[in-house]
Amino acid sequence: MDFSPHTDQDERAMLEAIGVDGIESLFEPIPGSVRLRDPLGVPPALTEPELVAELGALASLNTAQGLVCFAGGGVYDHYIPAAVRSLAARAEFATSYTPYQAELSQGILQALFEFQSLVCEIYGMDVANASLYDGANSVVEAVNLAVRATGRGRVLVASTLHPHYTDVLRTYTTGLGLDIDTIPFTGEGTVDWSRVDATDAAAVVVAYPNVFGRLEDARAACDAAHAHDALAVVAADPTAMGILKSPGEMGADIAVGEGQALGNAMFYGGPYVGLFATKERLVRQVPGRISGETVDADGRRAYVLTLQAREQHIRRAKATSNVCTNQTLLAVAAGVHLAWLGPVGLATLGETCASRTAFAAARLAEIPGCRLKFPGPRFKELVLETPADGRRLARRLAGRGWLTGPGLGDWYPQLDRCMLVAVTERRTEDDIVRFAEAIEKELTEP
Amino acid sequence: MSAPPDFPTIFELSKPGRRAWSLPEAPEGSDIPIPDEHRRLEPPRLPEVSELDLVRHYTRLSHRNWSIDTGAYPLGSCSMKYNPKVAEEVAGHPGWQGLHPLADDELVQGALRLLGELERALCAATGMAHLTFQPAAGAQGELTGLLIMRAWHAKKGDVRKRVIVPDSAHGTNPASVTLAGWKAQEVRSDARGLVDFDALQEVLDTDVAGLMLTNPNTLGLFERDIEKIAQAVHEVGGLLYYDGANFNSIVGKVRPGDMGFDVVHLNLHKTFATPHGGGGPGSGPLAVTEELAPFLPVPVLAWDEQSATWHWEVDRPDSIGRIHSFYGNFGIDVRAYAYLRSLGPEGLARVSERAVLNANYLKTLIAEAFPTPYPGTCMHEFVATAKGLKKHGVRALDVAKRLMDFGFHPPTIYFPLVVEEALMVEPTETESKETLDSLGEALVQIAAEAAGDPNLLHDAPTSTPVRRPDEAQAARHLKVRWKPG
Numbered sequence: 010m011d012f013s014p015h016t017d018q019d020e021r022a023m024l025e026a027i028g029v030d031g032i033e034s035l036f037e038p039i040p041g042s043v044r045l046r047d048p049l050g051v052p053p054a055l056t057e058p059e060l061v062a063e064l065g066a067l068a069s070l071n072t073a074q075g076l077v078c079f080a081g082g083g084v085y086d087h088y089i090p091a092a093v094r095s096l097a098a099r100a101e102f103a104t105s106y107t108p109y110q111a112e113l114s115q116g117i118l119q120a121l122f123e124f125q126s127l128v129c130e131i132y133g134m135d136v137a138n139a140s141l142y143d144g145a146n147s148v149v150e151a152v153n154l155a156v157r158a159t160g161r162g163r164v165l166v167a168s169t170l171h172p173h174y175t176d177v178l179r180t181y182t183t184g185l186g187l188d189i190d191t192i193p194f195t196g197e198g199t200v201d202w203s204r205v206d207a208t209d210a211a212a213v214v215v216a217y218p219n220v221f222g223r224l225e226d227a228r229a230a231c232d233a234a235h236a237h238d239a240l241a242v243v244a245a246d247p248t249a250m251g252i253l254k255s256p257g258e259m260g261a262d263i264a265v266g267e268g269q270a271l272g273n274a275m276f277y278g279g280p281y282v283g284l285f286a287t288k289e290r291l292v293r294q295v296p297g298r299i300s301g302e303t304v305d306a307d308g309r310r311a312y313v314l315t316l317q318a319r320e321q322h323i324r325r326a327k328a329t330s331n332v333c334t335n336q337t338l339l340a341v342a343a344g345v346h347l348a349w350l351g352p353v354g355l356a357t358l359g360e361t362c363a364s365r366t367a368f369a370a371a372r373l374a375e376i377p378g379c380r381l382k383f384p385g386p387r388f389k390e391l392v393l394e395t396p397a398d399g400r401r402l403a404r405r406l407a408g409r410g411w412l413t414g415p416g417l418g419d420w421y422p423q424l425d426r427c428m429l430v431a432v433t434e435r436r437t438e439d440d441i442v443r444f445a446e447a448i449e450k451e452l453t454e455p
Numbered sequence: 456m457s458a459p460p461d462f463p464t465i466f467e468l469s470k471p472g473r474r475a476w477s478l479p480e481a482p483e484g485s486d487i488p489i490p491d492e493h494r495r496l497e498p499p500r501l502p503e504v505s506e507l508d509l510v511r512h513y514t515r516l517s518h519r520n521w522s523i524d525t526g527a528y529p530l531g532s533c534s535m536k537y538n539p540k541v542a543e544e545v546a547g548h549p550g551w552q553g554l555h556p557l558a559d560d561e562l563v564q565g566a567l568r569l570l571g572e573l574e575r576a577l578c579a580a581t582g583m584a585h586l587t588f589q590p591a592a593g594a595q596g597e598l599t600g601l602l603i604m605r606a607w608h609a610k611k612g613d614v615r616k617r618v619i620v621p622d623s624a625h626g627t628n629p630a631s632v633t634l635a636g637w638k639a640q641e642v643r644s645d646a647r648g649l650v651d652f653d654a655l656q657e658v659l660d661t662d663v664a665g666l667m668l669t670n671p672n673t674l675g676l677f678e679r680d681i682e683k684i685a686q687a688v689h690e691v692g693g694l695l696y697y698d699g700a701n702f703n704s705i706v707g708k709v710r711p712g713d714m715g716f717d718v719v720h721l722n723l724h725k726t727f728a729t730p731h732g733g734g735g736p737g738s739g740p741l742a743v744t745e746e747l748a749p750f751l752p753v754p755v756l757a758w759d760e761q762s763a764t765w766h767w768e769v770d771r772p773d774s775i776g777r778i779h780s781f782y783g784n785f786g787i788d789v790r791a792y793a794y795l796r797s798l799g800p801e802g803l804a805r806v807s808e809r810a811v812l813n814a815n816y817l818k819t820l821i822a823e824a825f826p827t828p829y830p831g832t833c834m835h836e837f838v839a840t841a842k843g844l845k846k847h848g849v850r851a852l853d854v855a856k857r858l859m860d861f862g863f864h865p866p867t868i869y870f871p872l873v874v875e876e877a878l879m880v881e882p883t884e885t886e887s888k889e890t891l892d893s894l895g896e897a898l899v900q901i902a903a904e905a906a907g908d909p910n911l912l913h914d915a916p917t918s919t920p921v922r923r924p925d926e927a928q929a930a931r932h933l934k935v936r937w938k939p940g
Contacts, residue, residue: 011802012537012728013809014887023816023888027832032808035815035832036708038677043713049706050579052572054799057541064793068550070565073558080555083780092475092506098543100524100730101517106533107734110855110865111926112919115462116520117733120513123465126937130499136935139734142591145780153634173780180752180776183602184636224493252487254495267780277566278556278781279591280736292933298734303929306914310461311924315935321594321630322870326639331630334592334724334739338732341513348465348509352498354476364481367488386490404559415557419769434478 010054076412077440081390081431082220083144083171084278085270087248087358088435090349093272097342107298107334111313112305117337118312121300124344125286131250131347131355132264133257134286139298140340141283141332144267145177148214148244150285150296150330151263152178155212155240156187157329158294163188163210167200167230169219170244172420187211194219198383198392202229210239212263217245217256220420221383221429222366222390224253231260247271247284247343249388251355252363256286263287272346273339282339293319296330358434362389365441366432372445373430378452382427390431392417392424396452399428409447462519462920465512466937469502475509500939519920520733521864527890529817531836531867531879532625532673534703534725536810539797542729542790551789556781560766566785567765570756573792574740580803581702581719582712583742587751588783593700594627595778596720596739597667601635602775603718603743603750604665604694610750610773613692615664621650623673623871625700637664644873648674648829650684659687665694670714671701671834673871673879675814685715694718694747702726703883704811704835707804717744726806727791738787749773754782809884810835813891817882820895824902825854828874836881838874849905851876853912857904860918861897 015023020032029035036044055063068074078086097103101116108114108121121139128137141147152164166175168191179189192200198221207213213234217227231241242263243256248270256264268282269275287295293316301315321328350358370391374381382392395402399416406413418425432441481487504512521528528535546552554566574586590596601618608615617640618632629639640658645651649672666688671677678684688695697716703726711719723729723738731737743751753774754767798806811834818827818837825839841851855865855878867879882891904911916922 010797011805011809011884012539012797013805013884015809015812019888020812023812027812027815027819029815029832032812035808035811035834038679038831038834039705039709040679040682043682044709045707045713048800049803051576051800051803052796054802055796057797060541060793060796061545063796064545064569064789065548065550067565067569068545068548070568071550071554071563073555073562074550074553076562078555080557082557084556086553086555088478090476092510096510096513096517099514099517101520101522102733103543103730104523104538105520105733106528106530106535106731109867110521110859111924112856112859112916112921113521113864114733115920116516116518119462119464119519120516120733122935123937125935126464126466127499127501129936130501133499142595142736143780145777146591146595171780173777176777177779180602180778181598181634183775184605184634186636224489250495250499252489252495253493255499258495258497274552274786275555276552276786277554277563278783278785279779280738280784280786281780292935299935301929302934303925303932305924306922309921311921313924313926313929315926315929315933321626323626324630325626326629326633328626328630328633331594331598331627331634332592333594333625333627334735334737336591336732336736337734338730338736341733344465345509345513348502348504348512349475349506350501351469351474351476351503352501353474353503354478355501356498357476357478357480360481360487361479363487363489364485367486386488386493388489404561407559407562412555412558412562437479 079413120341124340127347132286133255135289137286140335143281145174147265147283149181151242159211161211166214170216198223205233207237207239214242218388222387224386228259252359268343271343282336361434369432369441473503475506528864531881536883537885538730542793546789582710584745585748586742589779590739592737593722593739596741597631600718606750616662619666628667663693667696669698675833675836723791728794729790738784752778813882821898839878841876844905847905847909857912857915859916
C-alpha cells in the first residue's frame with residue numbers, strides 16, 4: 010500500500026504532458042554508476058489488518074506496561090485526561106506544519122500563544138517559547154543563552170540535576186569549549202548553596218525538585234548566581250507549580266522543564282516537550298519559535314511567528330540556536346492539560362502527589378533494613394536505601410508486578426543500594442501498602 | 456465599519472469557580488509536607504473553564520487551521536504528504552504509550568525489537584552501517600552528525616576548522632556547524648543550480664572537516680557531480696554529510712551510502728509520513744558508516760545472540776555521549792515503522808517515483824506563468840520564480856496569499872535564497888492528478904490576475920479566518936503572552 014492515488018491512465022497522461030516516455034527518464038540526473046539495481050532490503054509490504062496484528066503483537070512484548078508504575082527519574086505515570094487526548098489528537102493540529110503562513114494557521118498559533126502564556130504563569134516568568142525537544146534540550150539552550158548573554162564559558166551544574174541532562178549538556182557543548190563543573194550534594198541529598206562560588210560563571214543550574222525528589226534551596230542557588238552576575242537556571246517540575254514557589258519567585262533568570270507530565274504519554278522516552286521561559290530583557294536571545302499577537306488587515310486580533318530574525322532560517326550561522334522543528338503537538342497537549350486543571354486542579358494535583366509520596370515515605374521506611382536515604386522536604390519522588398543493590402531489587406520487583414526505580418548505582422555509584430520511587434496521583438494508598446509488602450517479601454524471601 | 460469580533464483566548468473564557476478537572480484529592484486534614492519557605496502563595500493565573508468550554512475552544516481553534524487532512528499542502532521542503540491513519544492507530548497501543556523509558560531492557564523487548572528492525576530497514580534504505588534514533592528532529596541529527604565527525608577527526612589527532620555548506624542549504628546546516636564549534640563556509644551554486652565544483656575545490660583544504668549536502672538539493676535538483684564531490688572531500692581528509700530532508704525523492708532509487716556519504720540524517724516526518732504536528736515532533740535518526748559507528752551517542756542498541764534479547768549498550772569509550780534525555784522520539788519511530796511496513800520495498804520506490812512525477816507535472820503546468828530558473832527535470836520539488844510579476848507590483852508573497860483564496864496552502868516562499876521571488880513547490884506523491892490540475896489552474900489564473908487586477912493579490916487572502924497579519928507590529932510591540940486586564 011503506497012497511499013498514492015495514481016491510476017495507469019493518470020500516469021500516462023502526466024508523462025505525456027511532461028514530455029518524457031517513462032518515469033525512469035525523470036531519474037536520469039542520477040549517475041548510473043551509483044543507482045540502486047535491486048529492490049531495497051526491507052521487509053515485504055503488509056496489508057492493513059496484517060500490520061495492526063503484527064504491531065499489536067510486538068507491543069504486547071513490552072511486559073513493563075502491565076506493571077503498577079512507581080518508576081520515576083524524570084518521566085512519570087500521570088493521568089492523561091480524555092479531553093486532552095482527544096483534542097491534541099485532532100488531525101487539524103496533528104497533520105499541519107509550522108505556521109509560517111499565519112492566515113491558515115491561526116489555530117496552532119493561538120494554541121502556542123496560550124501555551125506560552127500558561128508556561129509563563131506556572132513558572133512566574135515574562136516570556137516563553139513555543140517549546141524545545143525535551144527537558145535536557147531546554148537545559149542546554151538555557152546554558153547556551155547564558156553563555157551568549159554573559160560572554161563567559163564556565164557553567165555550574167548541581168549534581169542533583171537529572172544526570173542525563175548533564176550528559177546531554179556536555180555532549181551538546183563539546184565544540185564550544187565550555188567548562189562545566191558539577192556541584193556535589195550533601196548527606197541531605199541537596200547542594201549546600203552557601204558554599205557555591207559562581208565567579209566567572211555564565212550560569213548556575215539547579216533542579217527543583219531535584220533528581221532525588223528533594224526540594225533544593227533554589228532561592229539560594231539563584232542568589233549564588235547573581236552574586237557574580239551569572240544567570241540562574243531553574244529546572245522545575247511543572248506538576249509541582251500549584252504548590253511550590255515558582256522559579257520566577259525564587260529569582261530565576263531562565264526557567265526550564267520537562268513537559269511530559271502535562272498530558273503527554275511516557276511513550277518509551279519521547280516525544281516529550283521542553284519548556285523554556287525567561288525574562289523580558291532576554292527575549293531576543295531566546296531559541297526557537299515564538300508566537301506573538303498582532304492585528305490583521307481588518308484590525309482583528311491575529312497571531313504570527315515573531316522575532317524570526319533570531320532563528321536559523323533567517324540568521325543561519327549566527328542564529329540563537331540550530332533548532333527548527335519543535336514539539337508543537339505536545340505543547341498543545343500541555344496547554345490543554347493546564348487549562349483542564351486550572352489553578353485549583355494544578356494545586357490539587359500537587360497536593361495529592363505530595364501527600365501520597367509522604368504516605369509512601371512513611372510506609373517504605375518501616376520495611377526492615379530500609380530507610381529514606383535523604384530526609385527532608387520532597388515532591389513526588391523519594392530515594393529508598395535498601396539492603397540490596399537498587400538496580401537488582403527494582404528488576405526483581407518487576408517479576409512481582411511492580412515497576413519502580415531506577416536503581417541509582419549507574420548514576421551515582423555511591424548510591425548503589427538506593428532506588429528511586431515515584432508516587433503520582435494515580436497510585437492509591439492501597440497500591441502503596443501492597444508495594445511495600447512486595448518489597449518486604451522480596452527482601453526476606455529472595 | 457467596526458472590526459469583526461476577536462476570537463477569544465482560553466483566558467477570556469475563564470470564570471472563577473468553573474472547573475474541568477477531576478482528580479483524587481488528598482484526604483481531608485492529611486499532611487501536605489511542603490514547608491512554608493517552599494509553599495506557593497500566589498496561584499498561577501490559569502483559566503477556570505468547564506470541560507465543554509475547553510473542548511469547544513480547542514475544537515474551534517482546530518477549525519482555524521489548515522492541515523493535510525483539510526487539503527493540498529504543497530509546502531516545499533516539508534513533504535506534506537498523507538499521514539496514514541493506521542500508523543496513528545498502531546502507535547496508540549498502550550504497550551507503546553504506557554512504556555516507561557527506564558524500565559529494564561527485558562521488560563521492553565517489543566520496543567527494542569521495533570527499533571532494531573527499523574534501524575536495519577533504514578540502514579538498508581540509506582546504504583549505511585549503523586544508526587541512532589536519539590535526535591528528535593533533523594537539526595538535532597545534524598549536530599549529532601557533526602559531533603561524530605568532530606570526534607572522528609579528534610581521534611586521529613586532527614583539528615579541523617571549517618565545514619562547507621552550499622548557498623542553497625537549509626539554515627539549520629550553518630547553524631548546526633556553529634553549534635558544533637566550527638565555522639560554516641558557503642560555496643556557491645553554478646548556472647545549473649548545483650554545487651559549483653570549481654568553487655568547491657578552491658575552498659577545500661586540510662582545515663575542512665567536511666561538506667554538508669542535501670541531495671537532491673533545495674532547488675529540487677540532483678547533484679550530478681556527487682561522485683566527484685565525494686572524492687574531492689575525501690581527498691582532503693574531510694567527511695561527507697547527507698542532509699536527508701529530500702530523501703523522499705530518491706528512496707529505492709539511489710542510496711546516500713553508495714554516493715559516498717559518511718553520515719546521513721533522515722527526517723522521518725518527511726520521507727516516512729509521520730504527522731508534522733503543527734511544527735513537531737519530528738524524528739531525525741542519524742546513520743553512519745562502520746568506521747564512524749564507535750562514536751555514536753550512548754546508549755547503543757545491541758542484539759545479544761546468546762540470550763536472544765535486545766539491550767542498550769552504554770560502555771562505548773569513543774561515544775560522543777548522550778544527545779537526548781532518553782532514546783529520541785520513539786512514538787514517531789513507531790509510526791515510521793508502521794509506514795515502512797505498509798509500503799515494503801516496491802511501495803517505497805513508488806513513493807519517490809510518484810513524488811518526482813507529480814512535481815514535474817505541476818512544474819510543466821505552470822511553467823509559463825512561473826518559470827524555474829534552472830533547466831531540466833526536477834526531483835520531488837521545484838523552485839519557480841514570481842519575479843516576472845514584479846512589473847505589476849506583485850511579489851511571491853502576494854501569490855502565496857492569493858492561493859489561499861483558491862483553497863490551497865501556499866508553497867514555501869523566499870527559500871532557497873539563491874532564487875529571486877522563490878516559490879518552492881512540493882506536491883508530494885499522495886496528491887492526485889485532479890488536485891494538481893486545479894492547483895496549476897489556480898496558479899495560472901493568479902498570474903493572469905496579477906497583470907489584470909493586482910489588487911486582488913494585494914488584498915488577499917479574504918476567505919481565511921484572519922487576513923494578512925501585521926508582522927512588523929508583532930515584532931515592534933511584542934506581545935507573546937496573555938496578561939490579565
